[in-house]
Amino acid sequence: MEVDESFNNDENVPLSQYSRTSDDIKSMIKLAKLNEKQLTDVTQVLYYGDVESNPDLKLLELNGSLLSAIEEGQTLSFKGGLNEKVVLCTNDQTFEVKEAGISNSLLLIPELKLAQSTSKSPLKSPKNRANSSMERNQNESTGSIDDDELFDPTAERQQERRIVKKVFHEYFECREVKPKFRKLGELLQLTRYSGPENEYCIDRSLLFTFNQLLNTTQCSRREFENGLKKFRAFEFEGRMRVFDIEYEYRLLSLLLGIITENSWPIDGIDRDETLSAISETIAPAPMLQAMFDMYTFPSQQSSSSRCLYTYREEMVCRTIAQNVLQQGTKFHYNDFMDTWQNALPDGFQVQEKYLRGIGIVDRSVANVPCVRTLIEQNLTTSLIDRLRVLFKTRERWTLDEIEPYIEFFANPQLSITSILAKHARAITEKGQRIYVSKHGV
Template sequence: MLGGGGFSEYFSVNRPHKMEMEGVTELGVEGPYVRSLGDVNSVIRHAKLSRSDLKETSQVLYFSSEFPEYKLFECDGVLLKHLEGGGELYVRGRPTDKAVVCTRDQTYDLKSAETSNSLLLVPGLKMADEVPASGTARKVEDEVESEGVIEEKRIVGVYGEYFELKKIKPRMGRLQALLSARPYNGPENEVDVSEETADAKTYTLPGLLEEVQASEGEIRRHLDELEALEINGRWRVLDHEYQFRALSFLLNLVEGNSWPPDGVPIGETMSTLNGLVPDVILDHICRVYLQPTEDFNEDGDKLYRLHEFKICRFLGESLLKPVDKFNLDDFLTAWSSSVPAGLQTDLKQLDGLAMYDENTNPPVIWYFPETKLPEDLSERFQELFQQRRAWSLEQIAPYVASFATEKQTVNALLTKHARSANVGGRKMYSARHGK
């Protein structure tokens, strides 16, 4: 029996004995015995309590004759509000994946947990603030007692296990792997969807939602970070060489017309390049590598500026990918010469994309993209310290920043997975269990 507050809030649970199971009450509860108000008041007197000090309503619990199959989830206030507002949850991933649960915009890890106390599922059970205070009182055996009300509730489940939902960073490695398996490299190289293989296929957004363990909002944001585009209803990334060719058309046009980096007329650009690449690719290249300004030229054409960071980063990657290691000074010269006039290269533009060592003779730089590292953080640190025994914060941060959260910063991750030492007045990080 559950009442709203005080002793009677957790009063008793009636489980009938085997000898009482001949009849069934109108509630469908095994056993003929139903608690009365007199039973309730009797227990209150034995507990040396006054009925007037307790809530008026007492809720008596009975075990239902049938237990429907339910699963219990523990969720935070944000997730609870989402569900109370009619929001949906989606379980994502392949059958062999560890399950995650997603809303439209967040991803939660799903883990089973046990509790030493049994959890009872009671539909319609009232909490303390939902039960009215004590009402009128009457004289019973020289004691003042309120009349009291009994409400019967049925227990439809007893649980010693539940599921915990913990907000996590989405696992996006698979998204990039799926898109990279079939990059777009021109209409002449496209095949019909029916001819695609399981290892190299294209995906619609619903198809990606079935494969990738992340919410739709997070997937859409990561598609934008990957500079993916939708072609004929399917999400694609551009083949690097094909993207280089398309970008070269744009940069050659800018150089040929001697346009300043912040004075590229978008209308003339689009009309001139129309036909050199498909319209959807031209729109994509201009969206990624041009930024709108507030200015117009004398013909009323809106002016755009070259996106310095993205152009320099892409051209730097193009120089590094084909070679094992590059003389650092030679690379910096070639890189600076490859970008349009007015754009400045900086090694910071290659964070998470390349590593360099200024202590060798000569200094060298090589291609080392963050996207090729393991998604498991411990495995990632292990590989990073195999590549380099000691890292500065500036060097290692781009390779672990994707794991950082509001509560767990890059510094916190390094404290947990690495050890620090002061080397020549500079803080360096190395393997926690290094030899």
């Protein structure tokens, strides 16, 4: 055996490593039953360095969306706490990262040449550095005369040393998932704003900035911004906050009262006049401004000289409904709808669909439908436990009724109907598909 001293200075190569000679390579070609005349000029010899010295190198499979994001120069972020599954986020998508095994080992070899780039012969090299492996295969099968003329059996083959940096037996695959907002909502609820008189109760260490929450929440930036809108979050003194539901209802009632006092249509609201009509002794100006901006958008009735606003009917109706639907109470359907409608200024029209995710209509009792509260955000994050609660609350559900309580578990690869097909039983009543408990409650 010979030790090539020229490579002993390479920190990745052990001193005892053997360097192949030209005779070794020729012998191996014969053992492999290859025709040396049909091989290119350069032989790349692989040597194993200290493959365990690169534990941080991981193999990640990218789909089209992730590859495009990198090519566009986006920043990809891994997010996940100690007890959370890791996700990979682009600017607008979230992917769950899972480890998967590889049947054959994969070697990481920097500067490895591929195909005919190992040839210096113009007859064996592709024109314009393109890959012409199909043409080369045809020449190999016919035993080209040009190869025979160029081949010198006495010449030593040119060697190029290649070091294996890492051997992979597994890789990470990415699967698109829905943004995980649960943690965002829980963090915001820790410091909900319930009035300046109660601010002394707030633990200041639990107040988070926009970027702190973004780095913690397992979702992309665009999805995070949508999540803040979903939770009706606002920025106050550099920190993200949400209103306590009772305090939010009080402020909304003040704002809606101005509509009645001025007999405004709901699409002709004057912002400055609304805010100035409420004294700061009743509610702080920043809170009123945050509430107004949250519940309104520019109206089509605006002119070049005056900007008017329209209230978001669904958002207003849902907040009022949550105040009417106290926890644990049950209303007859007609009584609830009348109470709900009377709590709103003229111009607003309540609709049953506005109860999505906060209340349910139970028509299981003949001729006496009732309404009860059921807030999705308060339910468990375990699918089996949630289904148990849902079917205990009501025996029969239509798809539209149960959808807001199940969509938390759906993703682009797993639809709501697929979840119900596995964990519930579908029956048909009066031409309508109904879902009931699969194994009983």
